[in-house]
Amino acid sequence: MRTKLRYGQVGGTLKAFIGGVHRKAIAINEQADLVAGCFSSSNAQSNIECGKHYGIEQGRIYPDYRTMAEMESAREDTIDFVVICTPNRFHYEVARAFIEKGIHVVCEKPLCFSIEEAEELCRLAKEKNVLFCVTYTYTGYNMVKQAKELIQNGEIGEVVDVKAEYLQDWLMDEVDCAESSGKKLSVWRMNPEFSGISNCVGDIGTHIEETVSYMTGCHVRKLAAMLDRFGHELDLNANMLVEFDNGAHGTFSCSQIAAGHYNGLAIRIFGTKGAIEWEQEHPDFLKVTLKGKPTQIYTRAAHTSGHALEMNRIPSGHPEGLTMAFANIYKSFADALLNIINGKSNDGSWDLDFPDAEDGLRGVKFINACVASSAEGAVWVEI
Amino acid sequence: MRTKLRYGQVGGTLKAFIGGVHRKAIAINEQADLVAGCFSSSNAQSNIECGKHYGIEQGRIYPDYRTMAEMESAREDTIDFVVICTPNRFHYEVARAFIEKGIHVVCEKPLCFSIEEAEELCRLAKEKNVLFCVTYTYTGYNMVKQAKELIQNGEIGEVVDVKAEYLQDWLMDEVDCAESSGKKLSVWRMNPEFSGISNCVGDIGTHIEETVSYMTGCHVRKLAAMLDRFGHELDLNANMLVEFDNGAHGTFSCSQIAAGHYNGLAIRIFGTKGAIEWEQEHPDFLKVTLKGKPTQIYTRAAHTSGHALEMNRIPSGHPEGLTMAFANIYKSFADALLNIINGKSNDGSWDLDFPDAEDGLRGVKFINACVASSAEGAVWVEI
Amino acid sequence: MRTKLRYGQVGGTLKAFIGGVHRKAIAINEQADLVAGCFSSSNAQSNIECGKHYGIEQGRIYPDYRTMAEMESAREDTIDFVVICTPNRFHYEVARAFIEKGIHVVCEKPLCFSIEEAEELCRLAKEKNVLFCVTYTYTGYNMVKQAKELIQNGEIGEVVDVKAEYLQDWLMDEVDCAESSGKKLSVWRMNPEFSGISNCVGDIGTHIEETVSYMTGCHVRKLAAMLDRFGHELDLNANMLVEFDNGAHGTFSCSQIAAGHYNGLAIRIFGTKGAIEWEQEHPDFLKVTLKGKPTQIYTRAAHTSGHALEMNRIPSGHPEGLTMAFANIYKSFADALLNIINGKSNDGSWDLDFPDAEDGLRGVKFINACVASSAEGAVWVEI
């Protein structure tokens, strides 16, 4: 019986932020070893140095992802899965290359830029029978799982309203032009070549959509979105009205110019019998209010059940943080993959508790709908 | 020189909640004595008992508001102003009667139900040269005034986004029908006869509009509103996208079915250089963030200036509460009225720092626009 | 049956802060009218002007408290109670004068300076059968009453630990001498002539003792106190270990030099089955945790019972504030006094729910014990 997996990484040099988060999240779980990679296809020396520092043998440090997919799939001890941390615009082609070789995939979000590409990846993954995880980080938090558990169990009744937001302030200089003259303002996120059709909604708005979907099981059916560009090519701020498939209404807001907010994903779900509220900046806590009762503060590890309980790693009151949320997603993925590899039939004792290509596709559709709505004056658009 | 005013009240029996708040707010200021009134025109005995308990001489306890306006305006020691706390549907006619006699007016919100009536009251008040105050309570809080002061002084730059909400939960039973069968659900607020065309937006949504207007000086230019009625005649929940006259965007939400929220008016103003946030349930504090700097917690009496400073009554850290916010509105009104009566010209050393009939009119327009937008499927409507 | 009381005030000119709070608190209740007073014995003109502004007839504005006690007690329509808001050092003699005439008393805290005087007032009040209320403000808050109710009902089991503090920062300049040179530092509170043997413990430490006693029913049996004077005659900061009469332990801290704290009375009671926490700066909420369960946020008017429920004046979520806490104490006092005057026997349907002379005496003993302990190097001292 296998107890450890082998994986490779595409992207993720020593200096790259998100690639490091992936490796650390995997390392924390002690479930998989990094044995192959192509960390940079544009800089051969950096590629090799990185590989060496990560302890990879020379022969498995590849010059490009196609070679890597080719060579790895031909080995006896092939990697079990690949982690894709390239710039967003390459996600589609890299993912496709590995799926076609039957190698399981973990891909950074967004899955890709166009709905067609996303649908193609969904189709292929199904056809090739590979697990495909899209790392929407926030679904990995224990208390997000606890919220899902409570809502599924009917604790707050039928969902009737959702208020969710994701506020940051790191692009305020882009709006406050008077002060920023002379500063180098352009960042890759605001360049359509790198970010596609949306900056703010594409980067963080999509996290709102996925986290709410994960928590509630409700998906946005139509929306009216107002994107603010402040003279730039892409959006920096957005507000939207949403209607879910169960008829519930609500608002989504995302911003990169909201002073005093750093990574303020905050979700509030209102039901007929109660409400649940969660904030990413204080992720180990959940506010749960049942009709007429005092609000209760659920605390990670002290008041958790189901997947939220299984994922507890350190005692209550010891903050787990974002890297652990990431690790949780990898744990769900690796647990499932080990079960599959070890031939454990899915008899209900385990499930696939991570965001997949279908979630990635829904995210791409959401972004497209927002941009389309805003272009027409924030009219209502169906997804 | 007059230092004390005389006033009368219409409505406000011993059992009535809001009428008592008005009397207490006035009593706290020690600037005016209650000397006349018509507390109930439907119950003569209650009317007289109330009057006596309030210490009013028999001859100035009137059977109806018309007689009161008539008789009082004929006296030498006529009341300086009247406080109108009747059911909302009578506001218009009562206010009109006193304005016509040249008696200054303080009226509970909403000013009235129709735009025509509101415009008429604005016109008349101007013509008769009477002060007309509409008691939008929350504009009385010191830290709301401090927010206004900071925004006027340009501390947060140009306003670019506003997120405001007013959440309550006291009508949850109206939605959760399964559980509430057998309970007496109907409340007057949900009856159009008493509430006009809107319950939730009319009662609390309008406070959002006024408080934001007061703080920022920005007024809603157009909006798209989604009102939820859950099978009832009037709305219990609403979400809207708004655009202000300076081009800023944002969201307004109000609800009477949001579990865990009691009187949750919360306003966040985002500007090009910073942001200001205020919550009614913790009214003595203001979060102020300047771009790139740590969020600062301004505290009443410790970090106040301008009108916010003038209105401080007790030292910082001693909560002042809602009744004091009410008293602040009355203080602004009474200060101005005493200045006028004492012939002090408005040379810039004082101003009219209270919501007036124009604010009341704007509120009525706002409510009408919300209802119209929602009826057409949350389309955009200009105000 | 009497429904309204008559009262007089000693001290409390227009400029005096606490005297105004008393009048406003009484006015809010609409249970008593101010009909007599001696507002200043040192400034006859101010005395008369104040009396007039408050609407008192000339003949009942007295030049000194002795005359007032004499004359009022001789009238048919004598005042039912007197409110004493003089400087602290006069409390004893003024209170004594009115008690001796059989007039009920409400006295600002501290009751007086010496244990002997306090014992004498207790004895006299009992002998003369007068109600004697000492206005320890914080016992008037609804959620302090709710805490008492829950503890009395055994919700948190046996009290085993208490952590309480009262932090302010308004005397920081007194410590930071380098910066304050040239500033006028001396304040009356730091002068033994006006404050007695303690400044900080005497002013605010005693509120800790009383509020904890009121909530828990536990009284401090012995303590070890460290008072910091920073070169001044009286203390500005204090920390103490306490042992209660039931064996529970804990810490009390009070300070006037704690930056960032304005009126930070915060009390945490730990029991064998749960805990209760309350903060004066957010007085409408109570944190209640039962062993193993999520912390619950009790909210005034939404989750109140007993006296806490009776005292609710405005709906939940509308902050009541300090003046309302004061009004609650007066309501308890006036309700009781009306019951007595109207001959309603104390059959268990009502009680004396306000701090009395015995509480005042215990406070004086507490202050004395703190000073004695600290003088000997923070040794243990029995109360």
Next chain:
Amino acid sequence: MRTKLRYGQVGGTLKAFIGGVHRKAIAINEQADLVAGCFSSSNAQSNIECGKHYGIEQGRIYPDYRTMAEMESAREDTIDFVVICTPNRFHYEVARAFIEKGIHVVCEKPLCFSIEEAEELCRLAKEKNVLFCVTYTYTGYNMVKQAKELIQNGEIGEVVDVKAEYLQDWLMDEVDCAESSGKKLSVWRMNPEFSGISNCVGDIGTHIEETVSYMTGCHVRKLAAMLDRFGHELDLNANMLVEFDNGAHGTFSCSQIAAGHYNGLAIRIFGTKGAIEWEQEHPDFLKVTLKGKPTQIYTRAAHTSGHALEMNRIPSGHPEGLTMAFANIYKSFADALLNIINGKSNDGSWDLDFPDAEDGLRGVKFINACVASSAEGAVWVEI
């Protein structure tokens, strides 16, 4: 130039909590590889299985720590440092064995049980010139480092008062005996054989002492401590008055029976010019108040400098959590060790920013003083 270190671990089976935290913290840094170990000396099979799972070659999985120290020190590619995660009572002997072989040491806290042993380890480490890190976790948090930085820079002036506490609730059943009958109450922490002379102070009280020392540079000079045992052999709750070597006073409290607190280390430092407050359950934030100014909320990565800035790993608003604090300590240790190994002289460009054996010794003295004070009735004891 070496860029990676080799390390071994003593203790830390797959099931052991704290051993895993150490490995994960090291893995996150990607600065050291686990190459040797003795994970269990009592269970040979578990020892070997663990070693294999961690990827260690068979020959470097040792049956006991003495053999490991012996064999490793004899290799060319000897481990650079050892991580000691055994039960506390073995810390001394294991640490001693490795120091004597000149191998650098990272040891879990407490360093050991007796002052003599602690002094011996300090002496030996100095003599053998080995780095000795004691993993007082909380000194690793960025905002604890930021607090230290601000205090060192004089931002809050001279420290005059410290209020610190560490509250948990996981041993409430031990107090509430009525309810717990029949439950298995005994835990190893309450057994002197495993915990030495103190449970609560020894486990968590010592973290207060170290974190305050690290932040302020002030050390406790004398204390009066009241330890509560509730009928057990060791303490579950403690309150103390402390005096620091600069004359500042304050209180320390620690508890394992404080309902509603999970890992509530909270430290407040009051100075002549301001105050700083930090809470472990929300570790990425720091409250900083300068005299007369609004409290500022410093946020990790947004408002950090010095070591606090260097240690930032992920952007502001993304919680880093406890494991990252642990990783920070290891980063400081590994950076220093690499500097030493690579012969980089300590020219002021780097320092030893981690708790060392001297801190461990001071912790042992603190625990002893607390127990001695309490035994005599909470008398004052010098450290």
